[in-house]
Amino acid sequence: MGSYIPNTEAEQLQMLKEAGFESFEDMLSVIPAEVKLGRELNIPEGKSELEVSREMKKIAAKNKIYDTVFRGAGAYKHYVPAIVNTIANKEEFLTAYTPYQAEISQGILQSIFEYQTMICELTGMDVANASVYDGATAAAEACAMCQERKRHTVYVSETVNPYTLSVIKTYCFGSNVDVKVVPACKCCGRTNTEKLAEMLDSESACFVVQHPNYYGILEDIETIEKTVHEAGAKLVMSCNPVTLGTLKTPAEYGADVAVGDGQPFGLGLAFGGPYLGYMATTSKMMRKIPGRIVGETVDTQGERGFVLTLQAREQHIRREKASSNICSNQALCALTASVYLAAVGPDGLKEVADQCVAKAHYLASKLTEAGLSLKYDKPFFNEFVTECKCADAVIDACAKEGILAGLKLSDTEILWCATELNTACEIEKVAAIVKEVC
Amino acid sequence: MQLIFERSKKGRKLSLFPACDVPAFELDAPKRADAPKLPEISENELDRHYTELAKHAQGLNDGFYPLGSCTMKHNPKINEQAAALDGFTQVHPLQAEAEVQGSLEVIKRATDTLCEITGMDNMTLQPAAGAHGEFTGLLLIKAYHEARGDKKRTKIIVPDSAHGTNPASAAMAGYDVVSVESNEDGCVDLDKLRAVVGEDTAGLMLTNPNTVGIFDKNILEITNIIHEAGGLCYYDGANLNAVMGYVRPGDMGFDVIHLNLHKTFSTPHGGGGPGSGPCGCKEFLAPYLPGMTVVENNGVYSFTKAEHSIGDMKAFYGNFLVIVRALTYLLTVGKEGIPAASRNAVLNANYMKAKLEDIYPMAYDTTCMHEFVMSLEGMKHDIDVSALDVAKALLDRGIHPPTMYFPLIVHEALMVEPTETECKETLDHAIDAFRSTYEDAKANPERMHMMPMETPVKRLDEVRAARTPVVKFSFED
Numbered sequence: 001m002g003s004y005i006p007n008t009e010a011e012q013l014q015m016l017k018e019a020g021f022e023s024f025e026d027m028l029s030v031i032p033a034e035v036k037l038g039r040e041l042n043i044p045e046g047k048s049e050l051e052v053s054r055e056m057k058k059i060a061a062k063n064k065i066y067d068t069v070f071r072g073a074g075a076y077k078h079y080v081p082a083i084v085n086t087i088a089n090k091e092e093f094l095t096a097y098t099p100y101q102a103e104i105s106q107g108i109l110q111s112i113f114e115y116q117t118m119i120c121e122l123t124g125m126d127v128a129n130a131s132v133y134d135g136a137t138a139a140a141e142a143c144a145m146c147q148e149r150k151r152h153t154v155y156v157s158e159t160v161n162p163y164t165l166s167v168i169k170t171y172c173f174g175s176n177v178d179v180k181v182v183p184a185c186k187c188c189g190r191t192n193t194e195k196l197a198e199m200l201d202s203e204s205a206c207f208v209v210q211h212p213n214y215y216g217i218l219e220d221i222e223t224i225e226k227t228v229h230e231a232g233a234k235l236v237m238s239c240n241p242v243t244l245g246t247l248k249t250p251a252e253y254g255a256d257v258a259v260g261d262g263q264p265f266g267l268g269l270a271f272g273g274p275y276l277g278y279m280a281t282t283s284k285m286m287r288k289i290p291g292r293i294v295g296e297t298v299d300t301q302g303e304r305g306f307v308l309t310l311q312a313r314e315q316h317i318r319r320e321k322a323s324s325n326i327c328s329n330q331a332l333c334a335l336t337a338s339v340y341l342a343a344v345g346p347d348g349l350k351e352v353a354d355q356c357v358a359k360a361h362y363l364a365s366k367l368t369e370a371g372l373s374l375k376y377d378k379p380f381f382n383e384f385v386t387e388c389k390c391a392d393a394v395i396d397a398c399a400k401e402g403i404l405a406g407l408k409l410s411d412t413e414i415l416w417c418a419t420e421l422n423t424a425c426e427i428e429k430v431a432a433i434v435k436e437v438c
Numbered sequence: 439m440q441l442i443f444e445r446s447k448k449g450r451k452l453s454l455f456p457a458c459d460v461p462a463f464e465l466d467a468p469k470r471a472d473a474p475k476l477p478e479i480s481e482n483e484l485d486r487h488y489t490e491l492a493k494h495a496q497g498l499n500d501g502f503y504p505l506g507s508c509t510m511k512h513n514p515k516i517n518e519q520a521a522a523l524d525g526f527t528q529v530h531p532l533q534a535e536a537e538v539q540g541s542l543e544v545i546k547r548a549t550d551t552l553c554e555i556t557g558m559d560n561m562t563l564q565p566a567a568g569a570h571g572e573f574t575g576l577l578l579i580k581a582y583h584e585a586r587g588d589k590k591r592t593k594i595i596v597p598d599s600a601h602g603t604n605p606a607s608a609a610m611a612g613y614d615v616v617s618v619e620s621n622e623d624g625c626v627d628l629d630k631l632r633a634v635v636g637e638d639t640a641g642l643m644l645t646n647p648n649t650v651g652i653f654d655k656n657i658l659e660i661t662n663i664i665h666e667a668g669g670l671c672y673y674d675g676a677n678l679n680a681v682m683g684y685v686r687p688g689d690m691g692f693d694v695i696h697l698n699l700h701k702t703f704s705t706p707h708g709g710g711g712p713g714s715g716p717c718g719c720k721e722f723l724a725p726y727l728p729g730m731t732v733v734e735n736n737g738v739y740s741f742t743k744a745e746h747s748i749g750d751m752k753a754f755y756g757n758f759l760v761i762v763r764a765l766t767y768l769l770t771v772g773k774e775g776i777p778a779a780s781r782n783a784v785l786n787a788n789y790m791k792a793k794l795e796d797i798y799p800m801a802y803d804t805t806c807m808h809e810f811v812m813s814l815e816g817m818k819h820d821i822d823v824s825a826l827d828v829a830k831a832l833l834d835r836g837i838h839p840p841t842m843y844f845p846l847i848v849h850e851a852l853m854v855e856p857t858e859t860e861c862k863e864t865l866d867h868a869i870d871a872f873r874s875t876y877e878d879a880k881a882n883p884e885r886m887h888m889m890p891m892e893t894p895v896k897r898l899d900e901v902r903a904a905r906t907p908v909v910k911f912s913f914e915d
Contacts, residue, residue, distance in 0.1 A: 035689055052516055061525055063525040063538050065525065075530055097503065113441075218467045222468075271758040272755050295903040298899055299896040310909075315569070319602050335709065343484060359458075
């Protein structure tokens with residue numbers, strides 16, 4: 001059996017004795033007999049490290065890995081610079097607890113402060129927290145932030161990622177808040193802004209929009225911002241952060257809360273997690289943002305240092321009156337994203353964004369040449385929807401050639417994605433496969 | 439230490455990307471006015487920056503970490519190796535089920551094993567952290583009462599000794615929180631509990647052993663009182679490391695639980711996360727589970743959605759790579775290793791307690807479970823040395839301090855949880871450090887307020903940080 005208990009049986013007996021017990025049974029007699037299990041657990045016996053290593057490899061080998069991926073829909077395959085994992089795997093970062101003891105945790109605290117700064121730079125917002133679980137929970141937490149005394153109803157565009165909508169609904173089931181879905185315009189794939197204007201009223205707390213949206217399309221944020229703020233509600237903008245390397249920022253659009261998933265920044269696909277929920281807001285709403293925030297201060301010698309701050313919002317102080325229950329977050333993922341952003345720098349991030357756009361548009365042109373048609377005609381970033389007679393046939397044919405095609409949205413629709421990783425050659429190959437099928 | 443932005447110099451960069459091999463495309467969309475001020479740095483400088491930060495961080499690999507209620511046990515290296523396998527890291531969450539049988543197997547086997555350990559019938563691994571699991575569990579309770587048309591249940595009972603996430607989670611689930619005072623043993627006061635339960639009781643949130651490290655002997659009576667009133671019982675798994683293989687929440691009368699894989703099941707804390715907070719339940723609550731659960735049929739795994747699912751707690755299936763690590767741990771320690779871990783966690787705590795209780799008064803004078811709470815109220819009163827002072831002095835002795843000022847019902851609390859993975863020598867060294875700190879405090883109480891002296895920074899001005907918040911780097915110059 002495998003064990004991580006260092007003390008030998010003899011040592012354990014000696015320690016029991018020194019602690020005043022005759023045996024383990026004696027020590028555990030504080031547990032009443034009527035609740036004791038009284039049998040062995042019905043699970044397998046423990047194994048040696050080598051056996052476990054073999055078994056985990058065997059399980060992992062049952063998954064199919066695609067070298068070529070054209071699927072996104074909330075999980076994106078990007079290049080991860082070599083230094084990213086080297087640093088994220090450092091044991092001091094990996095195994096540390098939350099930096100409650102600031103004097104010995106300056107490294108962690110400073111890394112979070114740097115992360116917060118990078119998120120503020122990307123979004124243009126004034127303050128960012130140290131992360132939440134993922135982009136979907138970030139959107140749900142943002143809806144909670146926007147609640148005011150007479151404004152409770154949350155509006156969400158139909159064009160957000162389905163998981164984002166589902167998580168918002170689940171969180172709002174908890175807080176007894178109504179969620180209303182603002183329909184998409186069927187032909188352009190964007191939020192129906194006229195409907196939005198009709199639906200908003202004096203009880204509206206906020207509107208959540210994703211830009212680019214689930215279908216990859218760039219929303220008309222200018223109109224949305226005007227409509228939402230004229231109704232006195234807050235604007236929550238969810239962005240794939242790669243796009244912020246080039247596109248107008250949430251702050252420039254006038255958003256009140258910027259959220260999204262930082263997974264594209266150095267975090268692998270990893271079957272859906274761990275990812276990284278980023279959240280940023282205006283200084284006006286600083287005391288409403290949930291989760292940990294690191295602030296700069298000085299020590300008794302006047303030296304710069306960092307501490308967890310504005311803790312009066314948090315559950316360990318405010319208990320049931322806290323802005324959220326969040327305690328553990330995704331700190332190591334935030335560190336990973338910071339290293340990624342430092343490695344690529346401003347030029348590199350723009351390069352990634354530009355290449356994503358270029359490759360997605362090249363893919364779209366090649367796929368349409370091959371017989372698929374684009375469902376929507378509005379500008380898109382690096383994802384888009386195609387129509388064809390049989391989506392399954394396309395996806396299956398690609399799979400046979402070792403290519404993960406886009407995501408099937410319906411029998412006739414596929415949501416495609418391209419990133420800087422996709423080469424011209426791969427794109428031409430997938431187009432050739434599609435041509436044969438269609 | 440320099441901030442990474444202070445190391446940045448225009449024009450420095452890594453050479454990461456080849457030139458674009460397709461035609462450039464000018465997107466018809468509003469662009470940002472200025473580029474984000476991200477660092478511009480060479481790989482060498484970047485490496486050194488984070489190495490310096492790492493030197494100013496305290497990992498489990500740096501030393502003893504007896505943080506009460508956090509279960510800072512060793513993070514096995516084989517777990518990391520398993521979580522780094524391409525088969526797990528390189529799969530897209532929206533691949534076809536037939537292509538991700540390995541991932542589904544991980545979820546199913548972890549679910550089954552954790553259900554057996556906790557006495558639950560089903561479980562969701564979707565919650566990303568302990569508090570997230572709590573929230574999930576409370577939503578299951580809410581969905582259950584609502585489905586029965588029982589709308590009058592608006593209150594969740596939480597002991598005053600509970601972790602802050604309990605009342606915060608209850609509030610997020612739309613409940614009013616009723617705090618019930620603990621008795622003088624730090625356990626649930628049955629009379630006070632009976633006085634607050636009623637037909638408005640939706641449920642009770644409890645951990646056992648409780649937050650003062652004591653096993654509440656009246657647990658069956660407690661859960662019975664709640665059940666008789668029509669409420670449900672929620673088990674906070676924060677302290678499961680004390681009782682695995684000996685007692686199961688499901689056998690103590692609990693209907694729904696959460697676990698912290700980043701505590702009990704050896705996955706690393708990452709400086710604050712990612713964790714994983716699976717939420718398990720009895721059969722009658724399973725129809726409300728969020729996300730996808732996995733079923734197995736003749737060796738083929740598939741996802742299934744609960745009939746009346748509350749929805750999703752986050753995107754996809756949870757912090758999957760954390761689950762991979764926990765499964766690796768479960769396979770390693772197995773049926774004998776699970777109870778062995780718990781009894782040694784309890785032994786290590788009682789050993790330290792026995793060696794300290796003559797000078798550090800224990801908040802409760804009884805056998806503890808995996809952790810114990812000392813109260814420095816007397817020291818604070820007599821010589822004006824607080825729990826904070828002692829904690830900071832321990833920093834200079836190379837020991838991560840215990841949890842301070844928790845639970846709230848103990849004044850000047852220091853909560854010590856050694857875990858089972860520490861050897862006797864480490865415990866003895868820590869005991870010496872605690873004892874010599876006590877001697878120092880008595881000899882020179884004034885000096886204790888200046889501790890720590892040996893750390894990279896001295897005591898930090900938290901009031902200033904909160905009053906005039908500086909929460910990002912200022913690029914002004």
